[in-house]
Amino acid sequence: MTGARDLAALLPLAIPAAAACLLPIAALDKDQSAQKWIRGAMFFMAMLALLGSFFYVTQLWSTGHQPVYAQLSMDRLAQFAAIFVLIAAALTVLQLWDHLHQEGWVKGECLALLLTSVSGMMLFTATTHLMLLFIGLELFSIPLYALTATLRTRSEAAEGGMKYFLTGAVASSCFLMGAVLLYGVTGTLDVSEMGIRLSVAKGLDPLALVGAALLLLGFLFKASAAPFHQWTPDAYEGAPHPIAAFMSVATKGVALIALLRIFPGLVAGGDSLLGVKVRMAIALAAVLTMIVGNLTALVQTRIKRMLAYSSISHAGYLLLAFVAGTPQAFTGVLFYLVAYLAMNMGAFGLLTAFGLVGERVTFDHLRGLGWKRPGVSIAATLCLLSLAGIPPTAGFFGKYMIFKELVQTGHVGLTVLAVLASLVSVYYYLRIPVALWLEQPKTSIEREAAELPAVDAPFAGATVLVCGALVLACGFLQTLLVNGFVARVIRDWMGIIR
């Protein structure tokens, strides 16, 4: 396997990376009159790179080709992750165009950083080699630290970026330390090999346990699971809306997909002592995440902080699937991630579509807007209902799949806790539809809004509509998505590890 040198495996990563290198050059020109064109060209180029990579990956998918380049294997799971990240990134770029214009801060570095991050994420999900994993982790994290502080004149942006960077650096070093310890114990950096060696070893080496725990910490941090979630609300609040959406969807997604990939190795066959401990740790983190995320989200007054805690709570539901640990639960994870991509991008996109920037991101600023722009608002309402898990939206089926496996594997207590947590979540998710449809606008806010230039966010509006449609489509055509796509990923991937 190590002998394989198929460049096709590198190409999906290389396309966005190459574009990321070219974009800053375009940003050099400071000529005012050319600015408008340059901006357009930059966004166009970024979209083109994402689309190119997307088509390349989908072509790999449809031909069934699973190229391998040394430790990097573009198998179905990696292709799925790549498609997931690329769609998220494309929606982000579209929303970013509108959002940065609203903020009056259209600079080139944003797109370059975003594309670098996309490459990093693809690398992160395409390998079981711990060093490559670490490189991928850093490659997608460091640009995100910078992206969080994009609007650097604003104090909360700098604060959010700094917090994210410092805590992220600690998490990354924990990840590295864990990798080193595991290497010391087993003598290999490949997790799948590591699993085999750990499972034949007698007893449990405490170093291996510490190593696995530290490694897990890195993943939980990126997935914003409690107790490593503290950075989330601050980072999201400081970041531009689309970047916050990208972080919540793509970072969480790739962290969980990568965890999924190394999970069989990490639990070393599943029944070993290490496996039991890792599962217990994940169960504990999941419970804590659901409780902390949902209860804290209840009392937020700002939409983005609410969505940040909501995103924390979704990490909890997703981690539950690892507790169940069956192939069908992993199918549930991937389905849930697709649903989550649509519904969370839609929920964040709503803010951009209505031009809520800076201090104006409170529930009061959404009041009564539903009747003014019904299309976007209906789509966003669908996204929020889906986040709350109300049928027949995609979010319900995601929860349904995970909870069913959890019940089947005998974790009834955990399931009851999870449904109670999602009951709590209904209340805070409904606050946005309540503001949109049920409440009258405040006169002071209406006056303020009248003074501002009219909101024009065609791209963000379109993304919200697409997300709303996706949420419904995934809800009604769940079989197509599951059997035609997601289940195949898991089947092929399970075949590989066997």
Place this chain on the structure above:
Amino acid sequence: MSAWISSHLLTFLVFAPLFWGLIVIAFPERLAPLARLLALLGSTGVFFIALIHLLRASPEYGALFDERIPWFTIVGLPVDYHLAADGLNLWLVLLTTFLTPLTLFGTWNSITKRAGTAAALFLLLEAGMLGALLAQDLLLFYLFWEAMLLPMYFLIGVWGGEDRKYAANKFILYTLAGSLLWLVALLYVASKAGSFAPPLMAQAVQTLPDKVQKTLFLAFALAFAVKIPLFPLHTWLPDAHTEAPTAGSVILAGVLLKLGTYGFIRFAIPMFPSAFIHYAQALAILSVIAIIYGALVAMVQWDIKKLVAYSSVSHMGFVMLGISSMTVIGTQGAMLQMLNHGISTGALFLLVGMLYDRAHTRMIADFGGVASKMPIFTTFFLIVTLSSIGLPLTNGFVGEFLILNGTYIAGFAWGRMIAILATLGIVLGAVYLLWMVKRVFWGPVNTDEDSGTAHLHEDLNAREIAVLVPIVVMIFWMGLHPQTFLASSQAPVEQLLKEAKAPAPRMSVMQVQGVKP
């Protein structure tokens, strides 16, 4: 088209209102009158199609219509798209299709803002209710059960009164609290049975330990009891009713609450027969508490609508009492009482809405002497009130009589005591309703300028009379010839109780005399 409808009647019944509603909701606000008209015509059409097809089939033999195709299989569990109409849901389906156009027409001018959207939500609500009534696959039932919350949520939340946000949130959170725990139980049984089909699930339940069965039953019961609503889970209902627009209240009382009791009959009893027998007495006692407590609280209300809302708690207590008696006669009474309550309480809400549209108040103290100002209205109101009390010749009497009879001979201990206490509820029902009628309609005309009576200038118009006449016809029809409505459910109910191995009812009083048990 017509042939397609005949062979796919149930699909048509569920999806016609859905698609019609989606078309109507897309109308801009300036076309609201047209949208409302289309909604009315659409729902009327659905009613007549349902009426013609369902009554033409002969109701005595099992399922009248049955549509079943595999829908999807994810995570190893097959889910069927399985709809069926049989003796248990036939009349409830007709009630739903009957009440929807009637309500739309009866509240024609009540909603002034965004009337088209409200009418469209009504159609979506109808689709959800029909889907839940017809669904034979438990996941399908769950999906419809949850999906019908949303239109109701927005109806209360957007078109409701002062505290509408609070009431709407309370409504949805209460219902979800019940149904989410129920979902866990559902998944548990389904993963044991490998299917969501009730017969297979019932078989799987039999293999489970007794304690697990009871816990699972309680999870089912919780979801249904919130919906009914059974004491002490009823607190969302008065709020929802008071804040909801008239049309919302009518459908809420008329159909939505029935889904709780229907859920017991359709799913909880067949799936958990022994657990149900075990908890039957407890449920009966809770029902009696609901009957008496609801009546007592209704007595002290100042707001007519709230009074009717609490009377709803009391009446639904009767339905639950009939079901928990585990006798054929009691369950049949419950089946009839569901229809009665839908008609009578629905009509009461309509009438209160008509009064409110004119007087813009619902406080009892604001009225007095309405009879002399609105004689036709008073006549209708009195007929409906008396039917709600359960006067012989009206529908309420038959249902309550059967239920009390069933409870009296119920297999569990204290059945007679419970029946006697429940009878007290009827007396209290007469007290609070007639006392309200006395204060609102009789007596000297309230001459205060700000009073409600002073704003009553015109009696019912032709449209309102046209809405009320069918209701009054139904009240007397059901009171004088209840067999029409009971015949179709007789065989299914007998079979249900036989399969559940319900304890034998006690002998009647005369047979028991002189014989020591």
